[in-house]
Amino acid sequence: MRYLGIDLGSKTVGLAMSDPTATIASSFKTIFFSNEDYKSTIPEIKQIVTDYNIKKIILGLPKNMNNTLGERAEITLKYKELLEENKNVVVLDADLAGSTKSGEAKKVDPSRHFDMGIAEGNMMSVAAGLAASGKIAYASTFAMFATGRGFEQIRNSIGYPHLNVKVCATHAGISVGEDGASHQCIEDISLMRGIPGMKVIVPCDYNEAKQVCKAVAEIDGPCYVRLGRSGVESVNGDDYKFELGKGVVLQKGEKVALVATGLMVQEALEAAKKMETAPTVVNIHTIKPIDKELIVELAKTHDTIVTCEEHSIIGGLGSAVAEVLAEAGTACKLVRVGVQDVFGESGKPAQLFAKYKIDANAIVEAATK
Numbered sequence: 001m002r003y004l005g006i007d008l009g010s011k012t013v014g015l016a017m018s019d020p021t022a023t024i025a026s027s028f029k030t031i032f033f034s035n036e037d038y039k040s041t042i043p044e045i046k047q048i049v050t051d052y053n054i055k056k057i058i059l060g061l062p063k064n065m066n067n068t069l070g071e072r073a074e075i076t077l078k079y080k081e082l083l084e085e086n087k088n089v090v091v092l093d094a095d096l097a098g099s100t101k102s103g104e105a106k107k108v109d110p111s112r113h114f115d116m117g118i119a120e121g122n123m124m125s126v127a128a129g130l131a132a133s134g135k136i137a138y139a140s141t142f143a144m145f146a147t148g149r150g151f152e153q154i155r156n157s158i159g160y161p162h163l164n165v166k167v168c169a170t171h172a173g174i175s176v177g178e179d180g181a182s183h184q185c186i187e188d189i190s191l192m193r194g195i196p197g198m199k200v201i202v203p204c205d206y207n208e209a210k211q212v213c214k215a216v217a218e219i220d221g222p223c224y225v226r227l228g229r230s231g232v233e234s235v236n237g238d239d240y241k242f243e244l245g246k247g248v249v250l251q252k253g254e255k256v257a258l259v260a261t262g263l264m265v266q267e268a269l270e271a272a273k274k275m276e277t278a279p280t281v282v283n284i285h286t287i288k289p290i291d292k293e294l295i296v297e298l299a300k301t302h303d304t305i306v307t308c309e310e311h312s313i314i315g316g317l318g319s320a321v322a323e324v325l326a327e328a329g330t331a332c333k334l335v336r337v338g339v340q341d342v343f344g345e346s347g348k349p350a351q352l353f354a355k356y357k358i359d360a361n362a363i364v365e366a367a368t369k
Contacts, residue, residue: 004028004054006045006083008076013041017052038075042082057083086136086217087112092127094120094141100170102140120145124153124165131163136217139165143172143185143226151191158222159195166216167192170227173310174344174352175263177229184344190315192224193288199223199244200288204265205235208285211242219244228310230349232263235283247291253278256367257298260308261287261317264337264358268308271363279306279367287320295324299332306335306367310358313338335366 005016005025017028029048031041048054059080062072069077090112097103097115106113116123120141127137139146146169147154158165174184192200199219203209209227216223235250250265251272256279260268265283272281280302284291298305305325307318318336325332339356353359 001055002052003056003058004045004049004052006057006059008038008060008079010036013045015045015048017054022055038079039082042085045083046087059083088134088136089138089217090114090130090135091138091140092116092123092130093139094118094123094145096141100140100142100168102138102168105138120149121153124150124167125157127165128153128157128161128163131158131165132161135164137163137165138168138213140168140170142183143169143188144183147185147188147191147224154192154222155195159198162197162221164221166213166223166225168213168225168227171229172226173228173262174339174356174358175228175230175310175349176344177349177352178346180346181343186310186312186339186344187315188224188226189287189309189311189317190319193315193320195222197221198288199286200226201244201286202226202262203285204260204262204283205232207234207236207238207240208242211240212285215242215244226262228263230263233266235265235269242285245286245289245291247294248283248285249280249294250283251278251281253280255279255302256304256306257282257302258306258308258363258367259284259295259298259317259321261285262310264308264310267353267358267360268363270360271308271367274360274364275367284317284321287317290320290324292324292328295321296328296330299325299328299330302332304333304335304367306337306363308358308363309336309338311338313340335369337363337366 001022003018003022007014013031015028016025018025033040064070091102091105092114093102094116095118127139130137146167172185176184192198201212203212255277258268258279259282261284268281272279307321309317313336
């Protein structure tokens with residue numbers, strides 16, 4: 001087991017390597033680069049990691065005397081991201097790279113980004129082929145098109161052979177707003193949850209979404225990541241760590257547990273401020289596999305569970321929680337806040353949330369019935 005030490009300079013990268021017992025380190029090599037082309041050094045370092053069976057990389061972080069991060073430290077942190085980059089990752093989009101932001105991948109490496117045009121089913125099939133060839137394929141478009149137009153290919157070409165495709169769909173739910181019912185996908189969680197072996201994850205903010213998008217690369221098999229369109233307030237700090245299948249208790253209270261997912265976590269936290277008795281607030285980022293243990297514990301310690309989702313109450317978070325409670329035989333009142341058995345419509349997100357009774361006020365009302 002060897003360790004590799006890296007000292008990043010403005011024109012050189014100094015490398016030190018430990019002996020096989022990771023006890024003594026000595027100078028190993030200096031890599032030169034020009035014009036701040038830090039990225040050019042990455043292939044050689046990764047080859048060294050492979051050739052010498054490196055188990056851990058230690059990268060020096062130059063801090064200021066007052067322990068703050070300066071320009072050199074920021075450059076070093078970006079270099080760390082380059083070292084962590086997975087070369088097996090490829091990204092596909094369906095003519096929406098600017099809207100979904102998957103076009104950022106093209107800036108990193110154009111050879112690993114594929115624009116498939118307005119042909120979502122074909123995109124999913126190509127993603128399956130790339131995954132079958134050993135790649136980790138990220139396929140991105142709007143949720144309506146990914147799970148609607150691409151469902152058959154996701155089910156049969158990705159799900160059935162359990163391939164390493166990560167469907168990262170944006171613009172989900174009625175928060176799409178003015179685009180209207182045709183683009184407001186409120187059935188996607190239900191569709192993806194029903195595919196055997198599919199993991200379903202709904203991040204609530206930037207930090208969680210960033211970690212989820214990285215984490216799914218390490219998860220074997222197909223994953224569905226549901227992302228929104230609107231900007232949201234941060235819930236998780238920089239020290240947050242995503243863990244698949246584990247709900248996060250954001251606030252401990254009594255009597256009522258608000259169990260939310262996606263941007264409804266923010267609505268649940270806002271609702272909690274308006275309630276006379278402080279409720280427990282939980283972020284269920286993973287719909288499948290859901291945190292059964294936590295849900296059963298909430299049912300045992302609370303009078304009511306209120307599920308909060310920007311999705312149809314049929315087949316989404318509310319249904320998943322109901323299934324857990326029914327199988328556990330735990331007596332607890334369940335109220336599902338979500339889109340009822342109706343389609344959406346065009347409008348401002350806040351107005352739609354109020355009309356369809358999924359905003360903070362609706363959660364308070366549901367919790368106090």
